[in-house]
Amino acid sequence: MALTSIITVNYNQPGATLDLLKSIKKNCKRDDIEVILVDNASDIDNKGLFADCYPSLRYLRSEVNLGFAGGNNLGIMQAKGEYILMINNDTEIIPGFVMQLVAEMIARPEIGILSPLILFYDDPRVIQYAGFTPINLITGRNQTIGLGRQNNNQYDNTSYQTAFCHGAAMMCRKSDIHHVGLLPEQYFLYYEELDWCEMFRRAGKQIWFTGKTHIFHKESMSVGKESAVKTYFVTRNRLLFMRRNTNWLNVTLFSTYYLLLAVPKQVITYLIKGRRDLIPFVTKGLSWHLIRSKNHVEHRSPITLPAKSVK
Helix, strand or coil: CCCEEEEEEECCCHHHHHHHHHHHHHHCCHHHEEEEEEEECCCCCCHHHHHHHCCCCEEEEECCCCHHHHHHHHHHHHCCCCEEEEECCCEEECCCHHHHHHHHHHHCCCEEEEEEEEEECCCCCEEEECCECCCCCCCCCCCECCCCCECCCCCCCCEEECCCCECCEEEEEHHHHHHHCCCCCCCCCCCHHHHHHHHHHHCCCEEEEEEEEEEEECCCCCCCCCCHHHHHHHHHHHHHHHHHHCCHHHHHHHHHHHHHHHHHHHHHHHHHCCCHHHHHHHHHHHHHHHCCCHHHHCCCCCCCCCCCCCC
16 A cells, blocks of 8 residues: 555644554554654653654654644655645544545545544544535535434445545645645634635545544534634634635625624623633734735635535
């Protein structure tokens, strides 16, 4: 099998990262993969700890936090594999995981990015991701297929085109990245993989989901985990995505909805929840756009929506 470069990014989560390395070590053939760990300026440099766990590890440390996109891009630029698998450090894989993804890529040359079924680690009976619906160009919202549903093996033998991949696990070809470009680093956190999918689609490639293999994700099933960082980047990047991927008329319509309905609703929700501390970060996220020119945003051509996702 062709070489696959597995890239994961660590930021102050050595325990979770060690668990992933152990999972890869247990469930992958060592001659088919290389593992690249990018440390995103963690407070403590745990290179020795990670190397003890996975001796053939390629360890890259950045002295500044490059964010999700920047960290993965650093790994991509060093990768030797024909296939690139970016996987969150808070996940664990199953036997045959990499092999199945590669087999799917080989069988379908039209695939640009492929994501697997994602199950919650805390309760593997519950689905986190089985694809995404397209984004509504007025509200900037979409839905996660399968989220919160019981896993009754309903996706086990299925693969289909979907609107977006999931950043927790996505495979692509290194050759396609040369043509399409690296992950857009303007986002730092949130929405960058959605934008990357649009970049691949504009290049004539498709975005696919497969349920023929899966990972376990340690992200909490609870909804509403809010923080200043998340509030700022989600607020900022929702508008950034629309500015980069739709035309001026659509941006105008979306901005009207966003500023007059969505943002006030969010602020009221924070007030009700007693989270006044988050409101300034909503304002800060919006203000970012007032000081960024089109050159900073890199406005792009309108979205070509994918075929409707199969459920």
